Structure formats: structure tokens, C-alpha cells
Amino acid sequence: MSNLDEFKKGLLKENPTLVGLLGMCPTLAITTTAFNGIGMGLATTFVLVGSNLVISLLKKVIPRSVKLPCYIVIIAGFVTLIEMLMKGYIPGLYKSLGTFLSLITVNCIILGRAEVFASKNKVLPSVLDGLGMGLGFTCSLTLIASVREILGAGTLFGLKLPVLNTMTIFILPAGGFFVLGCIIAFVNRIAKKKPPVTVGCAECSLNGECAACENKGGAEE
Amino acid sequence: MPEKIKAPLVLTLICTIVAALLIFVHKLTYVDTTGVITDELKSGLTEIYGEGKYTMLRSDDGGVLKYDGVDSVIVNEDGKTAFEITSDGYSKDGIHVLIGVGEEGISGISFIALGETPGVGTRIKDDKNFIKQFLGMKEKTTELDALTGATLSSKGMKKAVDTALNAYKEYTNETSKGGKAGE
Structure with a gap:
């Protein structure tokens, strides 16, 4: 597969959230406003690219028996880094993401890509894979969050929109599941994915x- | 090198390097904001009392003056007081407010940060009638017209107001006794 394909596959065909159904916890919890969605997505992308880069560099050094602890330490390092940067420079976003920012560490997309891809591939494809997957995650979070914010709160990125009637249910967890389900169905339709x-x-x-x-x-x- | 030695060694090395790098970044990014009136606090104070010179009170040991549940106490040059309070709403520490209290009771409430559910819990800020019922309050009451669907946020807001009233009582007691808090 060419490098471009490694990048593109995460965007739609193997989208981690909508096709792979990974990382559901942040997907449902923080997609109440589009700004949160994009912030969470970009933070995850940063961690994903960084950890894929380091892990593919170190794949020969890390012994098999301590593979997972090493990956988790590297991932946690990147998460703490982005947390400190966000706290220092974007405190508003840091507050609204709350616990979910630290929980990127245990996001299965990141460990999944490290285990499945970065530990077996060269540096450049791994970085591109991380970037593609991360942007795929960001796009799906932003999409879900935008729909929920428009229908539930009548705003988009904090700007008031002329919506006839806001439906609070879309901000609540139930609405999250509903929007996620609809978008997954839609994406599967575009990707022409057959049911098993x-x-x-x-x-x-x-x-x-x-x-x-x-x-x-x-x-x- | 045998696997038994190599594995822990590599893990230790990775942990050490990651920790060292993080210490470095922490030093670069950490800003100590305790005891400083930040821009958010400043705009909140202006909303309650208007432009003016504000000072954050310090206790005898040099730290920020604190009461039960109050993060900091800020006074302006006329001696008007505002309490910075973080209270639990639906999410932990979700309500971060400045509450101005004077002899006439609660004189103003301004939100510094609101981590409540957008569109549901944030109505405690957007619904002006909800905030209005606290203004002028002098004593704790059990009555509260909570917002439908935002019971916990409403209760959190009431708790913040109660905390401010308590702290104001303590503050006035202290200042009338010896006046050491008003430096």
C-alpha cells in the first residue's frame, strides 16, 4: 500500500470511530459542543502521531515481554504533554474536556494503532497512519458534535443559529447514541460496507x- | 543480553526518559496563578462592581485568604467584597463563580467558568430569572425555584450562594473584631 493510501484509509474506509467503533467513550461523552469535539480530536491526533512515531522508531529496541507497558508509558507521556500545553495555553478547552483529556491514554484507537500498525511498520507510514486515523477521529467527533450542538443547543461553535426549537435530548446521552447511530449508518452506506x-x-x-x-x-x- | 535483564532495563530507561522530558515541559508551561487576579476574574469583578482597583486578600501566613469553600476573597477600594467560589453542579467543580456580597445581601453573581451540560445546566447562567432570585438574599433559605432538568446545577448554584453568605458573615465578624483581614 502506498503512503498516501495509509493516510487516506483512516479518513473514511477504516475510520476508527464510525467503521472501527473504537474510542466510544470520548465520542459520546464530549461531543456536546463542536469546539470540544474538534479540541478532543486534535489532541488525540497529536498523541496518535507522536506515539506512532516513537513506537515505530523503537520497535526493534522494545522486548516483546514488556511491549505493552512500554507503549502505555510512551502514550501517557504524550498525553501528559498535551495536557500541560493545553492547561497553559487553552485553559477554557482544558476545563471543558476535563477527565477525558487524561483518558486519551487508554483510548483504544491509540493503543490499537501502536499494536497493529506502528510496531510492524516503518516510520513514515506509521506517522501517516496516525495522522489519517487521528483526522478521521477528529472529523467524526466534530460531525457528531455539530449535529448535537445545532439540534440540542441551537448554536454552532458557540454562535447562535436560527433554529426553530432546540431539542435538549440531543445534548443528553440518549441523543448522543441516536446521532452516532445515524452517522454510522450513513457512513456505512457511503462506504458500501456490507453487513456481516x-x-x-x-x-x-x-x-x-x-x-x-x-x-x-x-x-x- | 538475556531477556530477563533486558526487558526491565528497557522499560526503566523509557520511563526515565519520558519522566525527564515531562519535567522539562512542566517547567516551561506551568504558570502559578494562586493569589493573582486573572483576566477572567477581572472581567467578572467589573461585571459586578464596575471598573476599579481590586485586591485579593491574604491571610497572616502570606497565603491566599480562604474560608470554608471559598477560593479567594477580593475587595475593591470601596471595601466591597466578592467571593470566588467553585461548587459542584452536575459535573464536579462545574460551577466557578464570583459572588459579590454586601450589607444589602447578594449584590451580584458572575460566572468565571461553567462546566455544566451545554443547553441544560448552563441555563443557570442564561436564565436571568433564575439568577435574579438570589440577588438581595441575606440569609440562607430553603426555598429555591430550581430549573426543570437542571436540578443538580440549580442546587450547586444555591450551595455557592450559601457559601458566599457564610463567608461574608465570617469576614465581617473578623474585620469588626480586629480588622486584620482588610489589609
Whole structure:
């Protein structure tokens, strides 16, 4: 795969949030305003690019047995770094992201990319992969947050919009799930992703031992 | 090198390097804002009492003067007092307000930061009628017209106001006794 493809795949085709369904915790929790969404997304992108870079550089040095602790230390280092910078320069955003900023450390997108991609690939593809995935995450967060902010609070990036009636439910958790579901469905439609093929009892690993098959005396399809 | 030695060694090295770099960044970015009237506080004070010269009170040991639940006490040249208070709303430490208290009761409330749910909890700031019921309050009351859907934010706001009233009482007691707080 060319370097450009490594970058592009995170944006839509393998979008971590909307296709991979990773990092749901920040996705649902902080997408109440578009500004929060973009801030969280960019912070995650920074950490993702940094950790992918360092981990792909160190992939030969880190022994297998301490792989995960090393990755987590590196990721946590970058998270603390962005936290300090944000506290120093954008205190407003720092306050509204709150705990979720430190929780980037355990965001499965970052550890996932480190484990699946950066630990097996060269430096440049790893950085591009991190950048693509991070921007994909940022775009989806901003999109979800914009929809929720417009419908729920009648504003966008804090600017008042002429919305007839705001529906508070969109700001609440239930609205978050609703918007996320709709956007996932929409993206799958664009990406022409097929739903998983239903596996019949013939290919099932339980091989006719489960209750559904027992009555019929083993594999049916 | 055997794996048994190499693995902990590499992990230790990585931890040390990361920690060292973080110490360096911390030194670069950390700004101590305790005891300083920041721009946000300044604009909040102007909203309550108008332009003027404000000072943050210090206690005898040189630290910032604090009362129960109050982050800092700020007075202007006319001796009017405002209390900076952080209170829990729906989110922890979600309500950060400046409350001006005088002899006539609560004279003004201004929000420094509001970490409550946008559109729901933030109505305690946007709904002017809600804030209005606190103005002029002298004693703690049990009555409160809480906002529908924002009960915790409303309660947090009431708690902040109660804290300010308490602190004002303590403050006036101290100043009338020996007047050491008004330096």
C-alpha cells in the first residue's frame, strides 16, 4: 500500500470511530459542543502521531515481554504533554474536556494503532497512519458534535443559529447514541460496507453443541 | 543480553526518559496563578462592581485568604467584597463563580467558568430569572425555584450562594473584631 493510501484509509474506509467503533467513550461523552469535539480530536491526533512515531522508531529496541507497558508509558507521556500545553495555553478547552483529556491514554484507537500498525511498520507510514486515523477521529467527533450542538443547543461553535426549537435530548446521552447511530449508518452506506454474512450452523465453531442446533440434531445449513 | 535483564532495563530507561522530558515541559508551561487576579476574574469583578482597583486578600501566613469553600476573597477600594467560589453542579467543580456580597445581601453573581451540560445546566447562567432570585438574599433559605432538568446545577448554584453568605458573615465578624483581614 502506498503512503498516501495509509493516510487516506483512516479518513473514511477504516475510520476508527464510525467503521472501527473504537474510542466510544470520548465520542459520546464530549461531543456536546463542536469546539470540544474538534479540541478532543486534535489532541488525540497529536498523541496518535507522536506515539506512532516513537513506537515505530523503537520497535526493534522494545522486548516483546514488556511491549505493552512500554507503549502505555510512551502514550501517557504524550498525553501528559498535551495536557500541560493545553492547561497553559487553552485553559477554557482544558476545563471543558476535563477527565477525558487524561483518558486519551487508554483510548483504544491509540493503543490499537501502536499494536497493529506502528510496531510492524516503518516510520513514515506509521506517522501517516496516525495522522489519517487521528483526522478521521477528529472529523467524526466534530460531525457528531455539530449535529448535537445545532439540534440540542441551537448554536454552532458557540454562535447562535436560527433554529426553530432546540431539542435538549440531543445534548443528553440518549441523543448522543441516536446521532452516532445515524452517522454510522450513513457512513456505512457511503462506504458500501456490507453487513456481516449470517453464519449458519455448518461453519459455527461450536459445531452443533449449542441449544439452537441440538433440537435439530446437529448442523442444518 | 538475556531477556530477563533486558526487558526491565528497557522499560526503566523509557520511563526515565519520558519522566525527564515531562519535567522539562512542566517547567516551561506551568504558570502559578494562586493569589493573582486573572483576566477572567477581572472581567467578572467589573461585571459586578464596575471598573476599579481590586485586591485579593491574604491571610497572616502570606497565603491566599480562604474560608470554608471559598477560593479567594477580593475587595475593591470601596471595601466591597466578592467571593470566588467553585461548587459542584452536575459535573464536579462545574460551577466557578464570583459572588459579590454586601450589607444589602447578594449584590451580584458572575460566572468565571461553567462546566455544566451545554443547553441544560448552563441555563443557570442564561436564565436571568433564575439568577435574579438570589440577588438581595441575606440569609440562607430553603426555598429555591430550581430549573426543570437542571436540578443538580440549580442546587450547586444555591450551595455557592450559601457559601458566599457564610463567608461574608465570617469576614465581617473578623474585620469588626480586629480588622486584620482588610489589609
